[in-house]
Amino acid sequence: MASAGRREVILAESARLFSERGIAATTIREIGDAVGLNSGTLYHYFSSKDAIVSEILVCFLTDLVERYDAVVAEPETARTRLGRIVRVSLEVADMHPYATEIYQNEFANLSTLPRYTEIAAAVESSHDAWFNVVEDGVRDGEFNSGVDIFEFQRMMRECVFMSVRWHRKTLAQDVDSLTETLTTVFLNGFVPAPQPGSTPPPPPTGRRRAAKKTATEPPAPRGSAKSTEAAASSDDIRAELDSLRTELRAIREAIAERPDAG
Amino acid sequence: MASAGRREVILAESARLFSERGIAATTIREIGDAVGLNSGTLYHYFSSKDAIVSEILVCFLTDLVERYDAVVAEPETARTRLGRIVRVSLEVADMHPYATEIYQNEFANLSTLPRYTEIAAAVESSHDAWFNVVEDGVRDGEFNSGVDIFEFQRMMRECVFMSVRWHRKTLAQDVDSLTETLTTVFLNGFVPAPQPGSTPPPPPTGRRRAAKKTATEPPAPRGSAKSTEAAASSDDIRAELDSLRTELRAIREAIAERPDAG
DNA sequence: GTCTATAGATAGATAGAC
DNA sequence: GTCTATCTATCTATAGAC
Numbered sequence: 001m002a003s004a005g006r007r008e009v010i011l012a013e014s015a016r017l018f019s020e021r022g023i024a025a026t027t028i029r030e031i032g033d034a035v036g037l038n039s040g041t042l043y044h045y046f047s048s049k050d051a052i053v054s055e056i057l058v059c060f061l062t063d064l065v066e067r068y069d070a071v072v073a074e075p076e077t078a079r080t081r082l083g084r085i086v087r088v089s090l091e092v093a094d095m096h097p098y099a100t101e102i103y104q105n106e107f108a109n110l111s112t113l114p115r116y117t118e119i120a121a122a123v124e125s126s127h128d129a130w131f132n133v134v135e136d137g138v139r140d141g142e143f144n145s146g147v148d149i150f151e152f153q154r155m156m157r158e159c160v161f162m163s164v165r166w167h168r169k170t171l172a173q174d175v176d177s178l179t180e181t182l183t184t185v186f187l188n189g190f191v192p193a194p195q196p197g198s199t200p201p202p203p204p205t206g207r208r209r210a211a212k213k214t215a216t217e218p219p220a221p222r223g224s225a226k227s228t229e230a231a232a233s234s235d236d237i238r239a240e241l242d243s244l245r246t247e248l249r250a251i252r253e254a255i256a257e258r259p260d261a262g
Numbered sequence: 263m264a265s266a267g268r269r270e271v272i273l274a275e276s277a278r279l280f281s282e283r284g285i286a287a288t289t290i291r292e293i294g295d296a297v298g299l300n301s302g303t304l305y306h307y308f309s310s311k312d313a314i315v316s317e318i319l320v321c322f323l324t325d326l327v328e329r330y331d332a333v334v335a336e337p338e339t340a341r342t343r344l345g346r347i348v349r350v351s352l353e354v355a356d357m358h359p360y361a362t363e364i365y366q367n368e369f370a371n372l373s374t375l376p377r378y379t380e381i382a383a384a385v386e387s388s389h390d391a392w393f394n395v396v397e398d399g400v401r402d403g404e405f406n407s408g409v410d411i412f413e414f415q416r417m418m419r420e421c422v423f424m425s426v427r428w429h430r431k432t433l434a435q436d437v438d439s440l441t442e443t444l445t446t447v448f449l450n451g452f453v454p455a456p457q458p459g460s461t462p463p464p465p466p467t468g469r470r471r472a473a474k475k476t477a478t479e480p481p482a483p484r485g486s487a488k489s490t491e492a493a494a495s496s497d498d499i500r501a502e503l504d505s506l507r508t509e510l511r512a513i514r515e516a517i518a519e520r521p522d523a524g
Numbered sequence: 525g526t527c528t529a530t531a532g533a534t535a536g537a538t539a540g541a542c
Numbered sequence: 543g544t545c546t547a548t549c550t551a552t553c554t555a556t557a558g559a560c
Binding site for chain 1 (some may be wrong): 446
């Protein structure tokens with residue numbers, strides 16, 4: 001009877017244990033204890049321990065890809081869509097509180113899982129969503145191409161999912177501020193010009209860590225050396241930098257306008 | 263006699279296996295096979311499997327903290343010191359190719375390790391180095407406080423160590439470009455104001471990364487990840503000048519080689 | 525559906541010959 | 543220092559009573 005929700009309870013408790021202790025370190029008996037069932041009974045619902053892992057990941061990734069696909073297709077600017085991807089990532093992670101951590105911790109060693117092909121395909125699809133939106137933004141001039149596209153989107157994507165771990169306990173409440181922080185940190189370093197209208201808001205000033213100085217040294221010494229030696233030639237260098245940038249831009253545009261430009 | 267380097271070989275092979283398969287999934291017998299010793303012989307060098315794990319992590323973290331402490335004490339701007347922390351992180355990671363991955367993958371579940379207190383203290387010390395430098399930069403107005411300090415430095419720190427994993431095979435050659443990319447992405451989104459003198463170049467639209475698929479392996483990071491904003495120190499500016507010159511030269515040559523050029 | 529009991533495999537670690 | 547041999551513990555998964 002209770003078998004209706006039993007499967008889901010097993011999945012939920014397993015996910016929690018897997019993320020807390022690791023998959024290999026979590027035993028079937030521990031899962032049984034957490035659910036309130038004998039370990040043998042679990043095999044009435046799942047054919048193996050790995051099958052539980054696979055189902056956890058497939059459920060999470062299916063939800064994620066489905067919502068990514070909707071966002072990517074939106075007729076919005078790349079910045080808007082990228083912000084939505086961040087938000088969707090956090091929301092889906094909130095619906096699957098432990099799956100993202102399991103995936104992050106152990107994906108590298110999960111290639112022998114039952115439905116691994118399905119899982120890998122979903123992972124790749126989710127990665128494509130990020131890449132395509134960032135690529136669109138660069139092509140349209142909305143983002144800066146001074147930083148390698150692939151490198152950038154991978155950093156941002158992984159940072160978003162690490163943030164899930166860091167904010168797991170309060171993720172639902174933190175979605176807004178986290179989305180804002182992530183897009184501000186990454187995009188204000190990635191857009192060509194600063195937004196005149198939307199300058200970064202006054203500090204949300206979240207938590208402050210009890211910053212203890214390292215036992216050896218009080219790191220006071222940042223000091224006056226700021227721009228002393230660089231000051232003399234600084235203007236000349238900046239001038240040359242600007243001219244180089246201008247020339248580079250002209251050349252790039254010339255190349256881009258060529259009919260057979262690649 | 264061979265016992266001189268044996269310990270180090272055991273540590274190296276163990277680290278490789280632990281990072282590839284996970285600690286729990288790596289058996290003593292596999293380590294013995296990899297080293298060319300019987301599994302029982304390993305206990306002549308280490309008291310347990312966990313003792314091997316601990317020694318791997320302690321060696322890595324000791325090197326890291328030692329070099330962090332030197333950087334934090336430098337009389338430089340926060341931006342310079344933060345850049346040095348990034349570089350030092352990559353260099354130490356290159357000296358301990360697998361320790362960072364082991365730490366990232368399994369640190370959450372390692373609290374029962376033999377020398378865990380020592381390990382945790384080193385981890386905290388390394389975190390403090392990052393926090394203190396970023397905090398200094400904010401206090402002096404060099405960085406922007408519109409984003410939560412703790413959140414920012416944690417994102418940047420974790421991104422640096424994830425980059426180690428992504429570039430593990432070519433880390434030594436990629437240190438320069440990676441340091442540049444990481445500081446550009448994070449700091450240009452974290453500095454208070456853009457340089458008024460130089461309007462950032464509009465998007466070139468020309469070069470696009472060819473491979474968007476492949477969830478497995480990023481293409482080689484050609485060092486085109488260059489900053490668009492003027493850097494704070496003369497070293498950074500000179501480095502950018504050099505890279506711009508190099509890129510200009512490459513573009514000129516590419517144009518000259520086109521059959522229909524001129 | 526849930527349990528008890530256990531099969532079958534393999535892990536970490538030890539003892540002692542050489 | 544290295545080996546063979548083995549102990550002890552524990553795991554996944556199964557068989558069958560209820």
